[in-house]
Amino acid sequence: MDRVYNFSAGPSQLPLPVLEQAQRDLVNYPGAGCSVMEMSHRSKPYQAIIDTAEKTLRRIMNIPDDYAVLFLQGGASLQFSMIPMNLARQGQTTAYAVTGQFAKKAWEEGKRWGNAVAVVNGKDTNFARIPEITPDMIPQDAAYLHITGNNTIFGTTYNTLPDTGNVPLVCDLSSTILGKEFDVSRFDLIYAGAQKNMGIAGLTVVIVKKDRLTDDLDPVIPTMLRYKVMADNGSMYNTPPCFAIYMAGLVFQWVEQEGGVKALEERNTKKAYALYDYLDQSQVFHPVADPKDRSIMNVTFTLPDDEQTAAFIKMAAGRGLTNIKGHRSVGGCRASIYNAMPMEGVQKLLQCMKDFEAGLRE
Amino acid sequence: MDRVYNFSAGPSQLPLPVLEQAQRDLVNYPGAGCSVMEMSHRSKPYQAIIDTAEKTLRRIMNIPDDYAVLFLQGGASLQFSMIPMNLARQGQTTAYAVTGQFAKKAWEEGKRWGNAVAVVNGKDTNFARIPEITPDMIPQDAAYLHITGNNTIFGTTYNTLPDTGNVPLVCDLSSTILGKEFDVSRFDLIYAGAQKNMGIAGLTVVIVKKDRLTDDLDPVIPTMLRYKVMADNGSMYNTPPCFAIYMAGLVFQWVEQEGGVKALEERNTKKAYALYDYLDQSQVFHPVADPKDRSIMNVTFTLPDDEQTAAFIKMAAGRGLTNIKGHRSVGGCRASIYNAMPMEGVQKLLQCMKDFEAGLRE
Numbered sequence: 171m172d173r174v175y176n177f178s179a180g181p182s183q184l185p186l187p188v189l190e191q192a193q194r195d196l197v198n199y200p201g202a203g204c205s206v207m208e209m210s211h212r213s214k215p216y217q218a219i220i221d222t223a224e225k226t227l228r229r230i231m232n233i234p235d236d237y238a239v240l241f242l243q244g245g246a247s248l249q250f251s252m253i254p255m256n257l258a259r260q261g262q263t264t265a266y267a268v269t270g271q272f273a274k275k276a277w278e279e280g281k282r283w284g285n286a287v288a289v290v291n292g293k294d295t296n297f298a299r300i301p302e303i304t305p306d307m308i309p310q311d312a313a314y315l316h317i318t319g320n321n322t323i324f325g326t327t328y329n330t331l332p333d334t335g336n337v338p339l340v341c342d343l344s345s346t347i348l349g350k351e352f353d354v355s356r357f358d359l360i361y362a363g364a365q366k367n368m369g370i371a372g373l374t375v376v377i378v379k380k381d382r383l384t385d386d387l388d389p390v391i392p393t394m395l396r397y398k399v400m401a402d403n404g405s406m407y408n409t410p411p412c413f414a415i416y417m418a419g420l421v422f423q424w425v426e427q428e429g430g431v432k433a434l435e436e437r438n439t440k441k442a443y444a445l446y447d448y449l450d451q452s453q454v455f456h457p458v459a460d461p462k463d464r465s466i467m468n469v470t471f472t473l474p475d476d477e478q479t480a481a482f483i484k485m486a487a488g489r490g491l492t493n494i495k496g497h498r499s500v501g502g503c504r505a506s507i508y509n510a511m512p513m514e515g516v517q518k519l520l521q522c523m524k525d526f527e528a529g530l531r532e
Numbered sequence: 533m534d535r536v537y538n539f540s541a542g543p544s545q546l547p548l549p550v551l552e553q554a555q556r557d558l559v560n561y562p563g564a565g566c567s568v569m570e571m572s573h574r575s576k577p578y579q580a581i582i583d584t585a586e587k588t589l590r591r592i593m594n595i596p597d598d599y600a601v602l603f604l605q606g607g608a609s610l611q612f613s614m615i616p617m618n619l620a621r622q623g624q625t626t627a628y629a630v631t632g633q634f635a636k637k638a639w640e641e642g643k644r645w646g647n648a649v650a651v652v653n654g655k656d657t658n659f660a661r662i663p664e665i666t667p668d669m670i671p672q673d674a675a676y677l678h679i680t681g682n683n684t685i686f687g688t689t690y691n692t693l694p695d696t697g698n699v700p701l702v703c704d705l706s707s708t709i710l711g712k713e714f715d716v717s718r719f720d721l722i723y724a725g726a727q728k729n730m731g732i733a734g735l736t737v738v739i740v741k742k743d744r745l746t747d748d749l750d751p752v753i754p755t756m757l758r759y760k761v762m763a764d765n766g767s768m769y770n771t772p773p774c775f776a777i778y779m780a781g782l783v784f785q786w787v788e789q790e791g792g793v794k795a796l797e798e799r800n801t802k803k804a805y806a807l808y809d810y811l812d813q814s815q816v817f818h819p820v821a822d823p824k825d826r827s828i829m830n831v832t833f834t835l836p837d838d839e840q841t842a843a844f845i846k847m848a849a850g851r852g853l854t855n856i857k858g859h860r861s862v863g864g865c866r867a868s869i870y871n872a873m874p875m876e877g878v879q880k881l882l883q884c885m886k887d888f889e890a891g892l893r894e
Contacts, residue, residue, distance in 0.1 A: 174565035178572040181774055189567055193558040197551045203536035205551055207732045210540040210855055243605035244756055247770040251754035282752055365771055370569045372734045372773030390644055392613035394606055408609040409727055411734030412543055493572055
C-alpha cells in the first residue's frame with residue numbers, strides 16, 4: 171500500500187523527509203554506535219539532541235529569553251491540571267473560555283483545584299463560533315484566563331487574541347503551534363501536545379514565563395507536576411520521552427528549512443482557503459465554522475445526510491485520502507491540514523469533493 | 533561507527549531484530565499507508581497494535597484476568613505520586629522499604645499524600661544490602677508496602693519477596709520486569725518504566741489488581757492520575773504514547789520468540805554470574821552488592837582508585853563497550869545487562885576486565 175494523504179486530527183501526518191531521516195538513523199545514530207532510543211539521557215549525544223531541539227524551537231518561534239521551554243509528558247490533558255496547580259493557589263479564581271470539547275475539559279479539570287469560572291461558553295452556538303471576550307468579563311482576581319487557541323473538533327480558532335486586561339493569558343496551542351505565527355510575549359504560558367504539528371504523541375511542550383516558576387507550591391502537588399522542578403533540571407528530572415523529543419527536533423529543523431513559521435502560515439492559509447472557497451459555493455458540502463473564526467488547521471464541513479457523508483468518505487479513502495470523518499460529537503467531515511500536509515494533498519481532496527458533487531448532479 | 537555493546541542502565545540497549553523491524557516499517561507500516569507515528573490512536577490499525585501489545589504482555593508474564601494492564605506516561609517518578617493517591621486516603625499510613633535512591637524518592641513522594649513510613653532504610657550499609665523485612669515491622673493499617681524490586685544504582689535485588697502479612701505489596705519492577713519471572717498474584721500493583729527491559733523512554737506499564745480500581749478518590753486528584761479512568765478507557769483517555777507502546781509490543785514479541793521470560797532469566801543468570809564469578813576472585817575488581825542480594829540485571833563493581841577506574845572505562849570504550857561508568861552516587865563501574873545484552877557482550881566485557889588486570893601485573 172502506498173503512503174496516503176492522512177487528514178487525521180492527531181496523531182497526524184509527518185513531513186516525509188523527517189520520517190526518512192529517522193528511518194535512516196534508527197538503528198545506528200551517526201557517531202553514537204546505537205539508536206537514539208538506546209541512548210542514556212545523561213549522555214553527550216543525547217544532550218546535544220535535546221539542546222538542539224530547544225534552540226531550534228526558540229529560533230523558529232522567537233521565544234524570548236525570559237521564557238522557559240519544557241519537554242514534558244502526559245499530553246494537554248495533564249496540563250489541564252498542572253496549570254492551575256502551578257499558577258493558582260488552591261481555591262483561587264481561574265477563568266476559562268469554553269469554546270469546544272477540550273476547552274471544556276480544561277475548565278472541568280480546573281475546578282478540581284481552583285474556583286474555575288467559565289467566562290464564555292460556546293455551547294449555545296454548538297461551538298461553531300468563538301464568543302467575544304472583553305476585559306470586563308474576566309474576574310480581575312483570576313490567576314489567568316485559559317483559552318484553547320484552536321478547536322480541533324469544531325474547526326474554529328482565535329483569529330485575534332482576546333484583550334484580557336491585566337489577567338495573564340494561558341493558551342492551549344496543540345493544533346496551531348508552528349502552523350501560524352504567535353507573539354509568545356502575549357502569553358504567560360503556552361502548551362501543546364506534539365502529535366499534531368510538532369512531532370509524535372507522548373511529548374508536550376510548555377513555554378512558560380520564567381517569573382511564573384516557583385517552589386512555593388502546595389506540598390500535596392506531585393514533584394512531577396511542578397514546572398520549576400522540570401525547568402531546573404532541563405526537562406530531565408527523570409528520564410524524558412527521549413525519542414519523541416528527537417522527532418520534534420527533526421520537525422523543528424524541517425520547519426526552518428521550509429522557510430520558518432511565517433512561510434508555513436502562508437502555505438497553510440492557501441491550503442485552507444482553497445477548501446473554504448469551494449465550501450462557500452458548494453450545493454453539497456457546507457462549512458461548519460463561522461467565517462470569522464475559521465481555522466487554517468482543521469476544516470470542518472457537513473453533507474446533507476449520513477448516507478452521503480459515508481459515501482464521500484469512502485470515495486476519498488479509495489483515492490488514498492484518509493481520516494476525513496468528523497469527530498463523533500460533530501459528525502460530517504474534517505480535513506486536518508497541518509504543516510506536513512502538502513498543497514497536493516489538499517488539491518486531491520478538493521478534486522474528490524468536486525467529483526463527488528458532479529456525480530450527484532448526473 | 534559500528535554498533536556498540538551498550539551497558540547503559542536505561543535507556544538501554546534494544547534487541548537488534550526489534551530495531552530492524554521498526555526501521556523497516558517506519559515510513560509505511562504494512563497495510564496502513566502511513567507510519568505508526570502518524571496513525572490516529574482511534575484507528576483500527578493502531579487499536580490492533582495496542583491490543584496485541586497487551587495480549588502478548590499478559591501471555592509472557594502470565595498476568596491473571598483480575599489484573600488490569602495500563603500503558604501510561606510520566607515514568608516511575610509519576611507512579612510515586614499515583615500510587616498513594618489511588619491506593620491510600622490522604623493522610624493514611626503507607627509503608628516503604630528504602631533500599632536505594634529511587635526507593636527513597638518513592639518514599640519522599642509518598643509523604644506528600646500519606647503518612648509514609650520507612651520500614652527499613654539501607655542507608656546504614658550504603659545500600660549494598662536489602663535489609664530483611666518481617667510482617668511485624670509493617671504497620672498493620674498501612675495501605676501497602678512499597679518495594680523497589682531491583683536497585684539499578686547499587687545492583688541489589690530482592691531474590692526473595694518479603695512476607696508482608698496482610699499488607700498489600702506494591703513494587704517498582706522498572707529494571708527487572710521481563711528479566712526474571714514474577715508471580716503477579718503476589719502484588720496488588722506492579723509498575724515499570726519501559727526504557728530498561730521493555731522498550732523506550734516515555735512509557736510506563738502498570739499492572740494493577742482490578743479490585744483496587746475505584747472512582748471514590750479525593751476530588752483534588754487530577755483525572756490523568758486516576759488508574760480507573762485509564763483502565764476504563766483502555767489506556768486511551770487521551771492520546772497515549774503511541775510509538776513507545778508499539779516498540780514495547782515488538783519487544784514483548786521478541787521475548788516470546790526467545791523462549792519467554794523463563795528462558796531469558798536463565799540466560800540473564802548465566803550472564804551475571806559469569807561476571808560475579810570473576811569479580812569474586814579478582815585482585816583489582818570488587819563487587820559492590822552483598823552476595824545474597826546480587827542483581828542479575830545490574831552488576832556493580834569498583835576498582836582500587838579513581839585513576840584505575842577511569843583507565844578501565846577508557847579501555848572498555850575503546851573496545852566498543854560503553855556506559856559502564858557507575859552512577860555518580862556510588863562511583864566505580866556498573867554493567868547493566870538487561871535482556872537485550874547478548875552473552876557475547878558480557879564475554880567481551882569479561883575479557884576486557886581480565887586483560888586490564890593482567891596488564892596491571894606486567
